[in-house]
Amino acid sequence: MARWEPGARERLVLAAVDLFTEQGYDTTTVTQIAERAGVTKSTFFRHFADKRDLLVAGQETLSRLLTEGIAEAPAGAGPLDAVGAGLVRASSAMGPLNRELGPRIKAAVAVSEELQQRDALKSVGLAAAMTAALITRGVPDPVAALAAEIGVLAFKRGFAQWSEGDRDDDHELAPYTLAALAELRAAGAALSQV
Incomplete structure (x- = not known):
């Protein structure tokens, strides 16, 4: 050994x-x-x-990268634009191993209640970290919390599409998370019209 x-x-x-x-x-x-x-x-x-x-290995790193990206967003960036900067920063750390592991981790989590609970706690932790970073930028608490939750959802949706997608493309994760964020932003806007 x-x-x-x-x-x-x-x-x-x-x-x-x-x-x-x-x-x-x-x-x-x-x-x-x-x-x-x-x-x-x-x-x-x-x-x-x-x-x-x-299965939550790297959560601290992911939280740190998301919050650094939010903190480094341009001063005039709105909450979701700052979240987008966090998504780009975090996505830059994801490589081929992350892409390969995505579907395998999803399968393992799907069959274990304990891992599902652990995954849910990971999402809560990521949202809390982003919320705190947005509040530090001066975003009011409820807006920061909502933007952070949207950011977590965008990351999860983008990561799922990237990791389960065509392995022959060499696209990085960032375009997927940003596309998911744009989709969620549009869905949020549609809520006020319903």
């Missing part, structure tokens, strides 16, 4: 997703994940507190 090979964190996530899909979340053990990834159990615990943490 290799101990100090680079990429242990990524290998652990891949191994976990494969095992969760193959045999279910509940029956998969940390030992199995570590063995599949070619690392020791102690290496697993250096990267993750438990197996639940595997």
Whole structure:
């Protein structure tokens, strides 16, 4: 078993997703994940507190990138434009591995109530981070909260379309999240006409 090979964190996530899909979340053990990834159990615990943490790996980074993008948006940007800047910033960190893992993680989450709850908490955390970043920009609380929720939904919709789409295209994630944001913005405008 290799101990100090680079990429242990990524290998652990891949191994976990494969095992969760193959045999279910509940029956998969940390030992199995570590063995599949070619690392020791102690290496697993250096990267993750438990197996639940595997599927929210990167949430802190994603929150940070979203909030940095919002903070760096031009001074005159409206709330949804600032959210769009956050989406672009966060999308820039997503690469081929994220695209490959998207459908596999979705399948693993779909069959586990515990993972569904964890995924919901991840969304709440992302919305809270974006809300705080918008409030810091001077956006009133209710508007900031609504814009943040729209941002989370745009990220999820854009990520799903990107990760489940044609693998032969080399498009990055940002156009997908921005298209989803535009679609949601139009849907919001249509609400006042109903």
